[in-house]
Amino acid sequence: MKLFRHNPDFKMDVLREVGNIGAGHAATALSRLLDKPIDMAVPTVSFVPFESIADRAGGPEEVVVAIFLRVDGDAPGNMFFLMSRPQARRLLQGLAGFEASGEDAYSELELSALCEIGNILAGSYLTSLADLTGLSMSPTVPSIAVDMAGAILTYGLLQFGTMGDDALLIDTTFLKGEEEAEGQFFFIPDPESFERMFLSLGVPLE
Structure with missing residues (x-):
């Protein structure tokens, strides 16, 4: 790693690798869960300010499906996986094989499936991040909510405490044949965790 000490692009290279490895792990785990081949497109990785997260999800008043959890260990933080309702429905129908139902309502089984998919995704990205950094990082039991993006983030602040200023955004696309569904994965480290x-x-x- 010392060879890259002075490379200004190395941070993003590492985080792109986290996205790539995590997506590979998640695709394998989802394929086993759903008993069908699931691929994931090469994710786009970037940094976004905390206050921009809701905007990236369509705006503070946009109703989204959110899976969220706390990360404990050497680099604690908070994780959110956000999907629009149409994308969540596409994921349930096209990839998970659920029958078509109301766009705005979810059964307990559907919510459980979405939560498990989000949990697999979070665990896969977290494992790749922990492996590359050598840090101990473990997820708590995830929760799921369907609400406005701004309200979900506010609830996260109240539940988890003050969050860091920046978030790692991994744009995620699930693929099965010509079917695809998209979501956004955010890791918001506590203030000292990025360093x-x-x-x-x-x-x-720097």
């Missing part, structure tokens, strides 16, 4: 992660790779923050 801890990059220092573990020998890449101090």
